[in-house]
Amino acid sequence: MSAPTQQQSSYREAVRAGLHEALQQDERVFLMGEDVGAYGGCFACSKGLLEEFGPERVRDTPLSESTFTGMGIGAALGGMRPIVEIMTVNFSLLALDQIVNNAATYLHMSGGLFNVPLVIRMATGGGKQLAAQHSHSLEGWYAHIPGLKVLAPATLEDARGMLLTALEDPDPVLIFEAAVLYPMEGELSPVISSVSIDRANVIRTGRDLSIISYGASLHKGLGAAEQLSEEGINAEVIDLRSLRPLDDATIIGSVKKTRRAIIVDEGWRSGSLAAEISARIMEQAFYELDAPVERICSVEVPMPYAAHLEQAALPQVTSIVEAARRMVVRNG
């Protein structure tokens, strides 16, 4: 029997396929957010779903992030499986109270009585010249919060499957879709299913250093690994996939093998997810290291509009390559 044929798809279509599957599979699932219905989603991820599933299950909300997110919590408590879409992570700050003070606390505060099976999706990251109120990468903030799970799909398979995984979870799960990845094309399995989120993925194996990243930055890490291979530097690339919990075993296992680590994180360096991963490497693999951990993060400036400034602010392949060379040459 031949393997099923892979399908061509975009990341956007993969997200949409996940939403479609979720709505079709489970009557308790509904999608709620700004312009998810008639408009088709601000990134067109829910195009056609209103027509197929109707206004009860694909609900356009007013611009009330805090309230429709809190309603997602209430609906989850009331037996539904809501998917709340927030346009961008910057807008999610209006709902921070509901996410951090309610969704993340109810289970613990109630002594285990009330879990909140809520899924919140949002776009994150820069690279589209949307300036300082639409472009930031604040997923690391959410990864700070006990009670939440934080996922960052970087591949088509994860963009589709992680949504289904999140819906199977009894607790609140936040999914951060990198806005620059929506048009990314690739292959997708015809078999639609949830994906395990227990482990990070080693996307490319190598022996000289580990490039640890997620989301849009992962693809820059892969680009850097490709360039480095031409120079004889053999980089391993890890896709974190889950930002909370972090898969320490995969990270540390890789670093113990390569003895060098570069973390690529589009968040700002200070107090970042990259800082957390770096600290874990120090705690768990300090004596295995041949070079200090390097971090490639966004420059600490609100994201500027002009293309050359924005690109200068974001992690780039060249900065990863330069860091890799420094580490290998200095200690090689």
Added chain:
Amino acid sequence: MSDPEHALHLFHQMLRIRRLEEKSAELYSAMKIRGFLHLYIGEEAVAVGVAQALAPEDAVVATYREHAHALVRGLPAKSIMAEMFGKQDGCCRGRGGSMHFFDIETRLYGGNAIVGGGLPVAAGLGLADKLQNNTRLTCCCFGEGAIAEGEFHETMNLAVLWQLPVLFLCENNLYAMGTALERSESQTDLTQKAASYGMRAAAVDGMEVLAVEAAASEAAHFIREKRAPCFLECRTYRFRPHSMFDPELYRSKEEVETWKQRDPILTFKTQLFDKGMLDEARLDHLEQQVAAEIAEAVTFAEASPLEPVDDLTRFVYSERSPE
């Protein structure tokens, strides 16, 4: 007040709240209860009156001043007391404390201590009921201070827009901590705010348990019939400070004394005496009954074990049952 049994039930419920709260204050001073403690003394007619309009399957989303709602909805006093003691047999295993009571059986969804934060959650519970064609309703309690929060306005709008079966119960005790209503709201007629969203809105004297019961029953009837939200403002007053850390610099003793003349328990007691439904012997019996209940709760809380520190990190994520 044609049914003496029901009238006595209302009185009994208010008395239970009053005595529970008095004992809580005492135990706070004795350092058995810590953290923040917000007492409901003076506001008893609201929780008791509204509870009469609710069915067992209805949900309640309350605030950090929620002991009364929990008690009248049927959460046992011993479970409440053990929670305030921070003990394992507390309704939330000592993880919530005075401000965060939750209960599955009585469908109590907090104990929410971010002002206004419970409103969207209540609307969401209403949405779940609507989508599942349930006939139950959700009662969302909040103080008048919540009306200054954006979430109040967002929730009013969405509840009407989506026709959600929620009773928005505003417990207007005139002060948001120490800030008087007229110092924080440009429009102090709160029903106008809800009505401006197209919501059915009414206000009632929150010091009269029968008036609250009648108004809440009418509102609940409307919600169940029309499957639409309703706003009910209960005008009341708290006799005690906001919490145990409040020197009450913002209101006069005279004002408090004036309101105490309208004590919902004393005035109702007088009515019951006047109608011959209550006498000293019956009152004494009720007091003893309540005192025994509270004493039992305290004994229970004292005896309850502490949650083991080894279990500190439980309930951050759900514990999946073994496959």
